[in-house]
Amino acid sequence: MSNPDKTTKPSRRAFLAGAGVAGAGLATGAFAQDSAITVQPWMQELGDGVDAAPYGMPSPYEKDVKRRTVEWLTADNASSINFTPLHNLDGIITPNGLCFERHHSGVARVDPAEHRLMIHGLVDKPLVFTMDDLKRFPRSNHVYFLECAANSGMEWRGSQLNGVQFTHGMIHNVMYTGIPLRLLLEQAGVKPSGKWILAEGADAAAMTRSIPMEKALDDCLVAFAMNGEALRAEQGYPLRLVVPGWEGNMWIKWLRRLEIGDEPWHHREETSKYTDLLADGTARRFTWEMDAKSVITSPSPQAPITHGPGRTVINGVAWSGRGTIPRVDVTVDGGMNWHEARMDGPSLDKSMHRFYFEFDWDGKPLLLQSRAHDSTGYVQPTKEALRKLRGLNSIYHNNGIQTWSVDADGRAENVEIS
Amino acid sequence: MSNPDKTTKPSRRAFLAGAGVAGAGLATGAFAQDSAITVQPWMQELGDGVDAAPYGMPSPYEKDVKRRTVEWLTADNASSINFTPLHNLDGIITPNGLCFERHHSGVARVDPAEHRLMIHGLVDKPLVFTMDDLKRFPRSNHVYFLECAANSGMEWRGSQLNGVQFTHGMIHNVMYTGIPLRLLLEQAGVKPSGKWILAEGADAAAMTRSIPMEKALDDCLVAFAMNGEALRAEQGYPLRLVVPGWEGNMWIKWLRRLEIGDEPWHHREETSKYTDLLADGTARRFTWEMDAKSVITSPSPQAPITHGPGRTVINGVAWSGRGTIPRVDVTVDGGMNWHEARMDGPSLDKSMHRFYFEFDWDGKPLLLQSRAHDSTGYVQPTKEALRKLRGLNSIYHNNGIQTWSVDADGRAENVEIS
CATH class of the missing domain: 2.60.40.650 (Immunoglobulin-like)
Structure with a gap:
């Protein structure tokens, strides 16, 4: 591989010259009056009215732009993955309907009116919040990527999957709205011995992960919205932990419980799973x-x-x-x-x-x-x-x-x- | 009204103190073990698998979060408006399914394979582009708001509509991906006398607006994607003119034609409509x-x-x-x-x-x-x-x-x- 410092740097002049060169390759850009002045059928009839789609969907011509799963990857679709169609997307925002999913017991159907978030353990004052309680705290908005630690994982032993949707599609990038976790922890009063947090989800897997206190106080959010609207069910509606820059499995969905402790819990998803088995049989842990x-x-x-x-x-x-x-x-x-x-x-x-x-x-x-x-x-x-x-x-x-x-x-x- | 310079400025200290005060008001934040440790029904059954929604939709609990129209406002839904539910949203991204719509002959059902964009008039080389041609040009990504000039228009004579969705919901804010219009104009070669552009849509209204060349060369985009995916049909699929900061009616949808001229066209939508009739009977024009x-x-x-x-x-x-x-x-x-x-x-x-x-x-x-x-x-x-x-x-x-x-x-x- 060549030295990274020896790459060519694009200048504005090169960019414009490039645009000029484009013309040579754009043979179909020639003037073709017959096609241009055709009055197409859609100019000759009224289209749908504004009452047609109170919540809109993509054009039928875009029906192949969708999340896809890989059948052989998992035994059951309720503990599986589907993938973001990165090859179809542009810009940096992933539309909510195309954000990859990974769940371990299917998409929990949580009623927000019945949902609670509990903070307990090594705190001065254990707390239970309703969704309405949470929405009285100051909130913050950030665009973050969420990538599964297993993204591109099937490629370790050589190229396996023929499509960027499958090799790299366990990622999405959305604007999250949520409460800085720090503010909720301040409310409960973390004891000096409280150094770790167990986050637990309200799905049938009761997914759990240990999060170090330092990260929790830094930039974690307890999020209730993505790209402006409520979280999607498959992304943890009505509440998800956002752990910026860290592996997706820690972003507990359907978040119901935050227990404060003095050491990590060593649960299944941070021991037998989501650790990196090395050639010598030892495993890297906490590679967040x-x-x-x-x-x-x-x-x-x-x-x-x-x-x-x-x-x-x-x-x-x-x-x-x-x-x-x-x-x-x-x-x-x-x-x-x-x-x-x-x-x-x-x-x-x-x-x-x-x-x-x-x-x-x-x-x-x-x-x-x-x-x-x-x-x-x-x-x-x-x-x-x-x-x-x-x-x-x-x-x-x-x-x-x-x-x-x-x-x-x-x-x-x-x-x-x- | 008080002097704008006399407002109080929030300090970080005030912000944190405020968050502390919040506890006093959050009576329901008291520890209530019975509700917190309840194992809800959704923790006792498997949820939907990853094959359930190749293109996802909001939770059924969010069914009231939708675009709404005002029945008395227009004679027909094919020439009408529906409104973004601003009261339900947070952050700065409007989800594509909730972006307000305004169209004059309904939503055109354009086949992208048959769609063409023509540039003609005062140019050296008239051009016709397919969608594939356009995607060979350098593209750019920007988050812009689109507001209808008529947003809040029913309020001139006093408060009329009881809801921010109706008073202010003719706006959305998305990340657009498109080709700088400047690059397409350079390709055609605008003659020195070319000072204005007529943009025309491929809907049954053949919506047209005059755009000054200076704006076209500055920051206009010929956009094909919004929030990462293809434009929605009601937002001009497959091609829309983006005119940043200017009134929404100029953002021609289903864009099919750009004619270069030496003066504005004075068409219907910039004379009898989208001009501001003053008390003395004269009208403000080109208030973009x-x-x-x-x-x-x-x-x-x-x-x-x-x-x-x-x-x-x-x-x-x-x-x-x-x-x-x-x-x-x-x-x-x-x-x-x-x-x-x-x-x-x-x-x-x-x-x-x-x-x-x-x-x-x-x-x-x-x-x-x-x-x-x-x-x-x-x-x-x-x-x-x-x-x-x-x-x-x-x-x-x-x-x-x-x-x-x-x-x-x-x-x-x-x-x-x-």
Whole structure:
């Protein structure tokens, strides 16, 4: 791999020149009066009125834009995963209807009027809150990514899944509205010995995770809204713990209980699961923070190049549990030459970032990769480097560089190169 | 009205002290072991699996969170308006399914494979683009508000509609993804005499508006996505013109044609409509920019205070077509005392901003108002001041301060005070 410092940096002049070059490849951009002045059928009839959809849905032409599951991955759909269609999306907001789901006993059907949040254990004053109680506390709004620790997990032993939806789609990025957990803990009064929190969900799995007090007091939220509206049921309606930058399994859904203790609980989901088994048989534990990662979402196996040679947009996303993404590099030749991508859209802490790289495709096969740099200076590693460190046993925390091979017809495949 | 400079400014100390005070009002926050340890029915059964909703919808408990229309407002639902339920929302992102709609011949059912965008008129090279052609140009992502010029228009003659959804709900705020219009115009080569653009929609109304070239070259987008996914049909699928900070009627939906000319076209929607009839019978024209505005979304007539006296959160939104909102003031006594609200969430150019004001309600009647300051120093005026300038004939560009009266039971009403 070439030196990251030797990448080319896009200048405004290069960007505009690039846009100019685009014309050459846009053969269909020629004036064709017959198609342009056609008065299409939809201009000749009234459309639906404003009473048609009190809560709107996507156009029927977008019916293939949906969450998908992988049948062989789990024994039952009530303890499974579906995946965000990253290849269909743009910008940095994931629409609520397309946010990936992972649940261990299905989507709990919680009645918000009956739901309670209890704070107890090593506190001065145990408390029980109704939803109405909680909404009297000051609230805060942040766009955060949520990534499952198992995202890209099936790829440790080589490329398995042919589509960015499946290799990287256990992630979403939404604006959460919630109460800083710190304010609720202050209300209960945490005793000096209180160093850990057990968060528990109100689903049939009663999902639990241990959270260190330092993180709880820093930036955790008890969230009740996402992208402006109430949480979706599959995302923990009516209440979810938001643990910014940390693995998704800790973001307890249907949050009902916060117990304060002096040490972690060592429950199932932080011992036999969500720990990283190394080659020597020992396991890494409490690997909460999500390392910097990026992936090209288009072209990709589910989003081939259909327009032939000429001006082509490479589209992708990057994120880091430790801050922002000031830079992403892209290669079209498997790492022989790296180019600095164009970052676009708001750059927010612990949020997804969008990058683009526009280039003129000569119609020859491509090996596409992207490489994220985060605001701490960390650079996304190769899968090879990760495997040297951790072996092949783990399914968690694979943030290695992804490769798509594109053939002369524009079709893309999930491959590995070394 | 008191001097805006005499408002109180919240300090971090006051914020924390306020949060402490909250406990006093939160009587239901007492420990009640029986309700907290109840194992609810939803913990005793498996929920829905991940195959249940490939495109997800809100919880059934949120069924009243929806767009609503006002039956008497228009003769037919195919040329009408429905309104965003602002009182139910939080943060700054409007979910796509709840974005207000305004159309003049119903929602056009456009097939993206057959859709074309033509650029012609005073250009070197007339062009026709398919959707695939357009997606080869560099794209950009921005969160912008879209407000109808008629938002709050029914209030010129006094309070008419009892709910913030109806008085202020002709607005939404989403992340748009699109091609800078400048790049498409560069491709066609605008002649020196080309000073105006006619944008035309592919609906049965063939909606048209004249846009000055300076704005087109500045920040307009030809957008194909909103909040990450394809535009919704009612928002112009597959292509809409985005005209940041300017009145919504110019944001042509189902965009099919951009004609370059040397003067405006003076079509119906910029002469007999979307102009502001003054008291002397003359009309203001080309009043494109949306002035700074704010409104308290809760408490409000559709969102009464239900918890009785004590700690209460005032929640609201503010926006300006000229920049950002660094400050909003709130009064609970009809303007005798103003307090600086707490701004929260990203502050983005020409985007909605969220503000909060937490206070201890003594249970006596309230007169709630909010007043936005934008980044140019402009301060939101009273309705009275606006009426002195413009009279009562117009229905457009009412950005006056809104008043809600709240009675001792927490019920809110749309009122006017002088």
